[in-house]
Amino acid sequence: MYPIRYVEPTDPRLFDWATNVKIAARWCCQECGQLDRGLLCAHHIVPKSVNPAKMYDLSNGQCLCYICHLRKHSGVPQLLILLQFASVLVKSMAPKDYPEMP
Numbered sequence: 001m002y003p004i005r006y007v008e009p010t011d012p013r014l015f016d017w018a019t020n021v022k023i024a025a026r027w028c029c030q031e032c033g034q035l036d037r038g039l040l041c042a043h044h045i046v047p048k049s050v051n052p053a054k055m056y057d058l059s060n061g062q063c064l065c066y067i068c069h070l071r072k073h074s075g076v077p078q079l080l081i082l083l084q085f086a087s088v089l090v091k092s093m094a095p096k097d098y099p100e101m102p
């Protein structure tokens with residue numbers, strides 16, 4: 001599996017490519033339909049390391065949310081990702097300081 005490499009701000013061409021991928025997808029995750037723009041990213045269908053010539057090719061881009069993007073790169077089944085996400089959420093909601101037992 002290929003690791004995720006997020007867009008380096010030092011490469012404005014890649015940043016523009018990612019923006020154009022999201023615009024072409026109407027700012028919607030093409031796997032799950034997520035519409036929150038802050039959660040969306042651009043995925044290289046053919047990895048940059050495999051074919052650098054397609055790095056800025058709009059047709060090589062897919063608009064995905066972070067969870068679907070992780071799944072693309074990890075190969076982990078959707079249910080497992082959801083369980084991991086749920087466990088993080090539950091932990092974040094738990095009270096930080098439990099009261100002393102009497």
Ligand SMILES: [Zn+2]
Pocket residue numbers: 029030031032033034064065066067068069
């Ligand atoms: Zn998604």
